Amino acid sequence: DAGVIQSPRHEVTEMGQEVTLRCKPISGHDYLFWYRQTMMRGLELLIYFNNNVPIDDSGMPEDRFSAKMPNASFSTLKIQPSEPRDSAVYFCASSLLGGGEQETQYFGPGTRLLVL
Amino acid sequence: GQNIDQPTEMTATEGAIVQINCTYQTSGFNGLFWYQQHAGEAPTFLSYNVLDGLEEKGRFSSFLSRSKGYSYLLLKELQMKDSASYLCAVRDMGSNYQLIWGAGTKLIIKP
Numbered sequence: 001d002a003g004v005i006q007s008p009r010h011e012v013t014e015m016g017q018e019v020t021l022r023c024k025p026i027s028g029h030d031y032l033f034w035y036r037q038t039m040m041r042g043l044e045l046l047i048y049f050n051n052n053v054p055i056d057d058s059g060m061p062e063d064r065f066s067a068k069m070p071n072a073s074f075s076t077l078k079i080q081p082s083e084p085r086d087s088a089v090y091f092c093a094s095s096l097l098g099g100g101e102q103e104t105q106y107f108g109p110g111t112r113l114l115v116l
Numbered sequence: 117g118q119n120i121d122q123p124t125e126m127t128a129t130e131g132a133i134v135q136i137n138c139t140y141q142t143s144g145f146n147g148l149f150w151y152q153q154h155a156g157e158a159p160t161f162l163s164y165n166v167l168d169g170l171e172e173k174g175r176f177s178s179f180l181s182r183s184k185g186y187s188y189l190l191l192k193e194l195q196m197k198d199s200a201s202y203l204c205a206v207r208d209m210g211s212n213y214q215l216i217w218g219a220g221t222k223l224i225i226k227p
Contacts, residue, residue: 042219043159045205056174056212091158100147100166105206105215 003027003096004108006092018080018098021111024073030097033105038088039041044105050097052101082115091099118142118211120147120218122204127224136202136221138190144209150178150189151203153220159203162189191223199225 003025006101013019025032047057052069060067064083069075079086089112093105120149121142135169147166151159162165165171166189177190191198216220 043217045214045217049215056214101164104149104161104164106161109158 004092004094004106006090006108006111008111009096010112010114011051011108013082013114014116015083016081017115018078019086019113019115020084021077021090021092021113023075023077023108025075025092025094026106028096029072029094031095031105032075033093034075035091035093035107036088037045037091037110043091046077055091082113084115087113087115118178118206118208118216120204120206120216122202122218122221124219125222125224127226128191130194130196130225130227131142131190133190134194134223136191136223138186138187138189138204140185140187140204140206140216142206142208142210142216145182145185146207146209148178148180148187148207149205149215151205153201153203155200162202168199188189194225196225196227199223 002055017065024068033053035043037043046059048055049069057112058092065079067077089110095103095105121139149164150162152162153159163178165178170177170179175192180187201220201222203220205215208216
């Protein structure tokens with residue numbers, strides 16, 4: 001299995017620009033998670049989906065952030081407009097539904113975002 | 117409230133044993149995960165505990181005491197490649213069964 005795939009791996013953009021991050025979860029997984037990681041705040045859950053349906057977006061920092069999952073094999077996280085404080089590593093993770101260790105989350109390689 | 121505490125940093129010697137502790141407070145415990153994260157890489161799954169006791173996987177073992185809200189990760193025969201951050205995460209029924217993450221413990225291995 002290819003694991004969770006994210007693109008781009010690195011993104012440098014200027015303040016005010018739109019940024020779109022992409023994720024392909026592991027085939028057959030039921031859950032998809034978007035996280036943000038910084039030195040100051042650690043790993044933060046932004047939003048997660050169950051069978052393509054957003055379940056909890058309470059971690060999305062503000063209206064500038066939006067996420068979609070149009071089908072079981074693709075999700076996007078969009079920031080519009082981007083700000084320097086959005087600079088972080090954004091991880092996508094996926095897991096099965098089934099309780100216990102079955103719901104172990106597997107992470108993609110991350111997108112390192114720098115907003116100038 | 118929900119809280120997970122881990123030491124920020126630990127140092128150990130190659131070939132030795134190290135124990136990384138994690139204490140937690142959640143409204144509804146439903147399992148604890150340990151992840152390893154090398155610098156610049158993604159977290160990778162190490163172990164899962166839901167019942168009290170010790171789970172062993174090769175050089176790594178993880179222990180859980182639900183009554184004490186306590187877990188530890190034990191790494192034996194340390195190798196230089198074990199230098200990484202170790203993240204403790206608890207599944208919390210009060211948070212819709214999602215993971216509450218600790219800040220991680222940076223482990224430095226010296227020769």
